[in-house]
Amino acid sequence: MGTNILSIGQSALNAAQIGISTTGHNIANASTPGYSRQVVVQVAAQAQNFGYGYVGQGTDVSSIRRVYSELLTRQVVNSQSVSSGVNAYSAQLNTIDNMLSDASAGLNPTLKSFFDSVQDLTANPSDTPTRQAMLSNAQSLANRFQSTSTRLNEIREGVNTQLSSSVGLVNSYAKQIASLNDVIEKAISADGNPPNDLMDQRDQLVLELSKEIKTTVVPQSKGSYNIFLGNGLPLVVGTDTFSMTTVNSPTDPTRLEVAYQSKTKTTILSGDSLPGGTIGGLIKFRDESLDAVQNQLGQIAVVLAGTFNAQHQQGLDQNGNPGGALFNIPDPAVNASGYNTGNAVVASKILDPRAVTASDYRLQYDGTNYYITRLSDKQMSTFTSLPQNLDGLSFDVASGTIAAGDDFVIRPTQNAATSINLAISDVSKLAVGGPVLSSAANVANTGSGSITAPAASGTYGASPLASGFSLTYNSGTNTLTGFPASQAVTVTSGGTTTTFAAGAPVTFTAGATITVAGLSFTVSGTPANGDQFTITPNTTNAPGDNRNGLLLAGLQTQGTVNNKTTYASAFGQLVNTVGNKTRELKVTAAAEAVVLEQATAAVQSESGVNLDEEATNLLRYQQAYQAAGKMMQIASQLFEVLLQLGQ
Amino acid sequence: MRISTNTIYQAGINKIGALQSEQAKLQQQISTGKRITSPSDDPVAAARVLELSYQQGVNAKFADNRETAKIKLNTLESNLTSVTNLLVSTQSTLVGAGNGVYSNQERAFIATELQGSLDALIGLANTKDAYGNYLYSGFQSDTTPFTATATGATYAGDSNEQLLQVDAQRQMATNVTGNNVFQAGGNDIFTTLKSLVTLLNTPITDATTQAAFTSGLATAIGGLQGSVDNVLTVRANVGSKLNELDALDTAGSDRNLQYEKSLSDLQDLDYASALSDLAKQQTIMEAAQKSFVATTGLSLFDYI
Numbered sequence: 001m002g003t004n005i006l007s008i009g010q011s012a013l014n015a016a017q018i019g020i021s022t023t024g025h026n027i028a029n030a031s032t033p034g035y036s037r038q039v040v041v042q043v044a045a046q047a048q049n050f051g052y053g054y055v056g057q058g059t060d061v062s063s064i065r066r067v068y069s070e071l072l073t074r075q076v077v078n079s080q081s082v083s084s085g086v087n088a089y090s091a092q093l094n095t096i097d098n099m100l101s102d103a104s105a106g107l108n109p110t111l112k113s114f115f116d117s118v119q120d121l122t123a124n125p126s127d128t129p130t131r132q133a134m135l136s137n138a139q140s141l142a143n144r145f146q147s148t149s150t151r152l153n154e155i156r157e158g159v160n161t162q163l164s165s166s167v168g169l170v171n172s173y174a175k176q177i178a179s180l181n182d183v184i185e186k187a188i189s190a191d192g193n194p195p196n197d198l199m200d201q202r203d204q205l206v207l208e209l210s211k212e213i214k215t216t217v218v219p220q221s222k223g224s225y226n227i228f229l230g231n232g233l234p235l236v237v238g239t240d241t242f243s244m245t246t247v248n249s250p251t252d253p254t255r256l257e258v259a260y261q262s263k264t265k266t267t268i269l270s271g272d273s274l275p276g277g278t279i280g281g282l283i284k285f286r287d288e289s290l291d292a293v294q295n296q297l298g299q300i301a302v303v304l305a306g307t308f309n310a311q312h313q314q315g316l317d318q319n320g321n322p323g324g325a326l327f328n329i330p331d332p333a334v335n336a337s338g339y340n341t342g343n344a345v346v347a348s349k350i351l352d353p354r355a356v357t358a359s360d361y362r363l364q365y366d367g368t369n370y371y372i373t374r375l376s377d378k379q380m381s382t383f384t385s386l387p388q389n390l391d392g393l394s395f396d397v398a399s400g401t402i403a404a405g406d407d408f409v410i411r412p413t414q415n416a417a418t419s420i421n422l423a424i425s426d427v428s429k430l431a432v433g434g435p436v437l438s439s440a441a442n443v444a445n446t447g448s449g450s451i452t453a454p455a456a457s458g459t460y461g462a463s464p465l466a467s468g469f470s471l472t473y474n475s476g477t478n479t480l481t482g483f484p485a486s487q488a489v490t491v492t493s494g495g496t497t498t499t500f501a502a503g504a505p506v507t508f509t510a511g512a513t514i515t516v517a518g519l520s521f522t523v524s525g526t527p528a529n530g531d532q533f534t535i536t537p538n539t540t541n542a543p544g545d546n547r548n549g550l551l552l553a554g555l556q557t558q559g560t561v562n563n564k565t566t567y568a569s570a571f572g573q574l575v576n577t578v579g580n581k582t583r584e585l586k587v588t589a590a591a592e593a594v595v596l597e598q599a600t601a602a603v604q605s606e607s608g609v610n611l612d613e614e615a616t617n618l619l620r621y622q623q624a625y626q627a628a629g630k631m632m633q634i635a636s637q638l639f640e641v642l643l644q645l646g647q
Numbered sequence: 648m649r650i651s652t653n654t655i656y657q658a659g660i661n662k663i664g665a666l667q668s669e670q671a672k673l674q675q676q677i678s679t680g681k682r683i684t685s686p687s688d689d690p691v692a693a694a695r696v697l698e699l700s701y702q703q704g705v706n707a708k709f710a711d712n713r714e715t716a717k718i719k720l721n722t723l724e725s726n727l728t729s730v731t732n733l734l735v736s737t738q739s740t741l742v743g744a745g746n747g748v749y750s751n752q753e754r755a756f757i758a759t760e761l762q763g764s765l766d767a768l769i770g771l772a773n774t775k776d777a778y779g780n781y782l783y784s785g786f787q788s789d790t791t792p793f794t795a796t797a798t799g800a801t802y803a804g805d806s807n808e809q810l811l812q813v814d815a816q817r818q819m820a821t822n823v824t825g826n827n828v829f830q831a832g833g834n835d836i837f838t839t840l841k842s843l844v845t846l847l848n849t850p851i852t853d854a855t856t857q858a859a860f861t862s863g864l865a866t867a868i869g870g871l872q873g874s875v876d877n878v879l880t881v882r883a884n885v886g887s888k889l890n891e892l893d894a895l896d897t898a899g900s901d902r903n904l905q906y907e908k909s910l911s912d913l914q915d916l917d918y919a920s921a922l923s924d925l926a927k928q929q930t931i932m933e934a935a936q937k938s939f940v941a942t943t944g945l946s947l948f949d950y951i
Contacts, residue, residue: 031652438807450806556705583690610649611652615951
C-alpha cells in the first residue's frame with residue numbers, strides 16, 4: 001500500500017510540476033505573436049480493483065493541448081488578406097492624394113502663370129522681356145508636368161520594388177511552411193502528440209503569408225497544410241513548394257508582373273487572379289489608379305501641347321515666318337509583346353489632340369482582321385486593314401510584317417507628361433502676329449466703311465494666300481467684288497450663312513462675317529461707291545500685331561480636353577478622381593481594420609494568454625504540488641510507523 | 648467574455664492611436680485654417696476649390712488687362728485732347744484770316760503760324776506711348792506714322808486695331824489708327840492745313856486771286872470742321888470705352904467677391920466647432936489614458 005501511496009503522490013507531484021511548467025511557458029509567451037495558450041490535460045490513472053472496489057492510482061497527464069479554434073484562425077487569415085490589400089492600395093494612393101493636396105504644387109498655378117504671360121504678350125507683343133517671360137512660364141509649365149509625372153514614375157518603381165520583395169517573402173514563407181509540415185507530420189506520427197509550438201509557428205507563417213497574398217489553406221489528415229493561391233494554383237503541397245516570381249511585362253518594360261513558376265513554364269498572373277494581400281493591393285492600385293492618374297495628366301499635356309502648337313503654327317513670328325511648334329510632345333508609346341512572332345513595328349501618331357482619350361489601346365491581329373481595343377472600356381473596333389484612325393490617333397504598321405496572334409499595346413498619354421518640353425528658346429520665334437493684314441483705302445475712300453483684321457482658320461496655314469486681293473464696293477448693286485478668283489465666299493449674318501460661287505459678286509451686309517480662303521473678316525459701316533478694302537498676306541511681322549496672341553490666350557477658356565473640358569478643369573477632375581478613390585479606400589480600410597480587430601480579438605479571447613488566469617493557475621499548481629508533497633511526507637511517516645514496529 | 652492580456656494592451660494602443668490621429672487632423676486643420684487638408688477629405692469640394700481659384704485668377708488677369716487698356720486709352724485720350732485744342736485754336740486763327748483788311752504780309756504771318764500748327768499736329772500724331780510704341784500707326788508700332796510732304800503728310804501705319812481681352816467675352820481695341828483720326832471721311836487734316844498755308848502765302852493781287860482765296864478758305868474751313876468733328880467722334884469713342892472698362896471693373900470685382908465667398912464656404916474651417924472638437928478629443932484622450940493605466944496596472948502577480 002505504502003508504495004502505492006507514494007506513487008500516487010509522485011504522479012500528483014509530477015502533474016503539478018508539468019502544470020507549473022506549462023503555466024510558466026504560457027507566461028513566457030504571453031506576447032509571442034501567434035502563440036496559443038496551452039493547457040495540461042489531466043486524467044485519473046487507471047484504478048486497481050482489489051476485490052472490494054477500485055482504488056485510484058493517482059493521476060496521468062494525457063497530453064498538453066493548445067487552445068485553438070481553426071474556424072477563428074481562418075477568419076483572421078482571410079480578414080488579414082483583405083485588410084493588407086486595401087492598406088497597400090490606400091497607402092500608395094495616399095501619396096498621390098497628398099501630392100495633389102497642396103494648392104501650389106498642382107498643375108493649375110503654373111498653368112495660370114503661363115496663360116497670364118500669354119495675356120501680357122497680347123498687351124505688349126514686341127516687348128522682349130514680356131516675350132522672355134512667356135517662354136520662361138512655358139518652361140515652368142513643362143517642368144511642372146515633368147516633375148509631377150516623374151513623381152508618379154517613382155511611385156511606379158516603388159510598386160515594382162515592393163512586388164519583388166513581397167514575392168520574395170511569399171517564397172520564403174512557403175519554404176518555411178513546407179519544412180514545418182515535414183517536422184509536424186513526423187512528430188505526430190511518432191507518438192500522436194501534437195507539437196503545439198511548431199503548429200503555432202506554422203499558423204503564424206500562414207498569417208504572415210496572407211498579408212502578402214490571398215491563399216486557401218487545406219489541412220491534411222496527417223497534420224500538414226496544403227496551401228493554394230487565390231486562383232487554385234498550389235503553393236505548398238506537403239513538403240513541396242512551388243515558387244512565384246516577378247517578370248517584366250511583355251508589353252511594358254517599366255512594369256513588373258507577378259508570375260507563377262511551375263516546373264516547366266512561367267505564367268504571368270493577371271490582377272484579377274490575385275485578389276488580396278499586399279501583392280493584390282499593389283497590382284490593383286497600379287491597374288486602377290496609377291495608370292489612370294498618369295494617363296489623365298499625360299492627356300492634359302498632349303491636349304495642351306497639341307492645341308497650343310496648332311494655334312501657334314497659324315501665327316507669324318517676329319521674323320515674319322509662320323510659327324513652329326512651341327512644345328515637343330512624344331508620339332504615343334507602342335510596345336510589341338515579347339511573344340510576337342512577326343517583326344512588325346507599329347506606329348501611332350496623334351492626329352487630333354482634342355479627341356485623344358486617357359485610355360491605352362491594344363492592337364491585335366488574327367491573320368485576317370485587326371482589332372483595336374480601347375482598354376478603358378474594352379470597346380473593340382475591327383478593321384480589315386491598316387492604317388486606321390481612332391480617337392484622334394492613327395494606327396499603322398511602320399515596317400516589317402505582322403503575324404497572326406501578334407499583340408501591341410499603344411499608350412498615347414502615359415509618357416506625355418514626363419517628356420513634354422519646349423521646342424523653341426528664341427523669343428523672336430513666338431508667333432504672336434496674324435498671318436494676314438487688311439486695310440481700308442482711307443484717304444481715297446469717301447464712305448465710312450471699315451474692315452477688321454482677318455482671322456485665319458486652322459486650314460489657312462496649309463494653303464496661305466499667294467498674293468493679296470482688293471475688294472471694291474459697288475453702291476449700284478450693293479456688292480463687293482475682287483475676291484480670289486477660284487474661291488467660294490460665305491457670308492454669315494445673324495446666324496444665316498449664304499454661299500456665293502467663286503467669282504460672283506458678293507452682296508454686302510454691314511457687320512456680316514465674310515469667310516474666304518480660310519480667312520474671316522467683317523466690313524462694317526457705310527462704304528461709298530468705289531471704296532476699296534485690301535487684304536494682304538503678312539510677311540513682315542508688324543510689332544504691334546497681337547492677333548494670334550489673343551487666340552492663344554483664348555485657349556485657356558476653351559473646352560479642349562475630350563473636346564469639352566478646359567485644361568484647368570481637366571486637372572480638377574483628376575484631383576477629384578484621386579480624392580474620391582482615396583476616400584473610398586480610407587472608409588474600406590477602416591471597416592476592414594475593425595473586422596480584423598474583431599477577428600483577432602475573437603482568436604485572442606479563445607487562445608490568448610491572460611496573465612491573471614496564469615497567476616491563478618500558478619497558485620493552483622503550487623498548492624497542488626505542496627499538497628502532493630505533504631501526501632508523500634505522510635506516506636513516509638506511515639512507512640516510519642512500520643519500521644518502528646519492527647524495532 | 649475571456650480577454651487575453653494582449654487584447655487589453657492592443658485595444659488600449661488602438662484606441663489611443665486613433666485618438667491621436669484624429670487630434671493630429673484637427674491640429675492640421677486649425678493651423679492651416681482649412682477644412683480640406685487633402686482632396687480625399689472632400690473630393691467634390693477640393694476639385695471645386697481648384698476650379699474656383701483658377702477662375703478667380705483668370706478674373707484677376709482680366710482686371711490686369713483692363714488696367715493696361717486704361718493706360719493705353721488714357722494716353723490716347725490726353726493726346727486727342729491736345730489735338731482737339733490745337734485744331735480749335737487753328738479754327739479761331741482762320742476766322743481772322745478771312746478778314747479783308749489783312750495785307751498779303753499779314754496773311755503770310757498767319758501762314759507761318761499755321762505751318763507751326765501743322766508741324767505741331769504732325770508731332771502730336773507721331774507721339775509714342777510709355778513703351779516707346781507709336782500711338783497711331785496700328786500694328787506698325789515702330790514705324791513713324793506720319794511724314795510731312797509738300798502737300799501735307801503721308802501715313803505709313805496700317806489700319807489694324809490692337810485688341811485686348813478685357814473680360815471673358817469682351818475684346819476691346821486699345822488703339823486708333825492715324826488714318827482713322829486724321830484722314831477719315833475724305834478730310835485729310837494735313838492736306839487741309841498745308842493747302843491753307845499755301846493759300847495764305849499766295850498774294851492777293853486782283854479780283855481773281857481774291858475769289859480763289861475766298862473759296863479756298865471756305866473749303867479749308869469746311870474741311871477743318873470735318874476733321875475736328877472726326878477727332879471729337881474718336882475721342883467720344885475712347886471715352887465710352889473708358890466708361891465701359893469702369894463698368895467691367897465693377898462687375899469683375901463683384902465676381903471676385905463671389906469667388907472669395909464661395910471659396911471660403913468650401914474650404915474654410917469653422918473654428919468654433921474645430922476648437923470645441925479639439926477640447927472634446929482632449930477630454931476623451933485623458934480618460935482613455937487614465938483608464939488604460941488603471942486597467943493595465945491591475946495584476947494578480949502583485950499579490951503573490
